[in-house]
Amino acid sequence: xxxxxxSVLIVDDHALFRRGVRSLLSTMDGVEVIGEAADGETAVTLxxxxxxxxxxxxxxxxxxxxxxAIRTIAEQSPTTNILVLTMFEDDDSxxxxxxxxxxxxxxxxxxxxxxxxxxITVGRGEALFSRGIATRVIRFFSEPxxxxxxxxxxxxxxxxxxxxxxxxxxxxTISRQLxxxxxxVRNYISNVFRKLQVADRAQAIxxxxxxxxxxxxxxxxxxxxxxxxxx
Numbered sequence: 001x002x003x004x005x006x007s008v009l010i011v012d013d014h015a016l017f018r019r020g021v022r023s024l025l026s027t028m029d030g031v032e033v034i035g036e037a038a039d040g041e042t043a044v045t046l047x048x049x050x051x052x053x054x055x056x057x058x059x060x061x062x063x064x065x066x067x068x069a070i071r072t073i074a075e076q077s078p079t080t081n082i083l084v085l086t087m088f089e090d091d092d093s094x095x096x097x098x099x100x101x102x103x104x105x106x107x108x109x110x111x112x113x114x115x116x117x118x119x120i121t122v123g124r125g126e127a128l129f130s131r132g133i134a135t136r137v138i139r140f141f142s143e144p145x146x147x148x149x150x151x152x153x154x155x156x157x158x159x160x161x162x163x164x165x166x167x168x169x170x171x172x173t174i175s176r177q178l179x180x181x182x183x184x185v186r187n188y189i190s191n192v193f194r195k196l197q198v199a200d201r202a203q204a205i206x207x208x209x210x211x212x213x214x215x216x217x218x219x220x221x222x223x224x225x226x227x228x229x230x231x
Contacts, residue, residue: 005032006123009052011043011069012085013061017108021056021085028116031123040069047073047080054123057102059086059093060197067100068203074101083122092151092196092211094133099210104128150213153195159213161188165201166208 008031012018018036025031035050037043041064047055055073059066070082083104084097094105104122106115107130114130121128129137151159157178164174175185189201198204 005030006054006120007032007034007050007052008119008123009033009035009037009043009046009050009055011037011040011055011061011066012058013038024112024115025119028119031116031119040064040066040072043069044072044076047077051077052080054119055080055082056085056119057082059084059088059097063199065197065199065203067096067198067207070097070100070102071206081122081125083118083128088197089130089133090153091136092153092207094129094137096207096210098137105133106130107133150208150211151196154192158188158192158195161185162192162204162208163213165189165192166205166213168205 008025010018010021010025010033012021015038018038022033022036025033034052035046037046039061043055043057044064046052057066057070066084066086070084073080073082081104082102083106084102085106085108086093087108089107097105103125104118104127106118106128110118110130118128151162154162157180160178161174164177169177171182171185171189174180175182178185180188189204192204193199196204196207198207
């Protein structure tokens with residue numbers, strides 16, 4: 001590897017996109033691609049084996065998704081910096097990635113010069129966000145805490161279901177507490193998975209807890225994790 005070069009692991013489930021990113025990075029001085037992964041599980045394994053300076057991470061991937069991979073890499077390889085490169089710019093995705101351990105968040109439609117700056121900046125341990133995202137981050141932290149609503153893309157009913165899911169409540173418990181039919185609960189959970197871009201209940205619970213989504217007052221003291229079940 002080149003001396004003082006920023007070593008990069010590219011993580012994206014689209015082979016053509018990885019090839020394009022690798023081609024672009026090959027034109028940059030001080031950057032060297034040392035590996036590729038098509039899913040989060042492989043990304044975690046290669047991060048441990050290769051110890052890259054930077055993991056360039058997509059969020060939406062099959063199997064172990066980007067958020068779970070970010071969290072594991074941040075815990076297991078604290079010297080590796082993580083830059084999210086994605087098409088998703090909603091607040092939920094941005095703040096979930098930050099809480100998981102990402103040091104930067106940029107969009108796939110950014111221009112080449114800004115992309116190069118992001119690679120070098122985050123690869124060397126600094127934080128960087130796309131301009132529009134940086135503006136929203138600043139606005140988020142400048143607002144009164146009560147003004148920030150977790151997961152604004154969810155309906156009130158979906159958010160109530162997610163709150164109970166975050167306590168580990170089963171579908172049957174959610175149905176009883178919210179006076180909903182089992183079928184309605186299943187439909188709400190499916191909507192939550194789709195809107196949060198997660199594959200299963202466990203990922204939804206992690207994201208909800210990271211976002212600080214508080215359980216209903218009557219259930220605040222309960223911790224029933226372990227009652228997970230399918231839709």
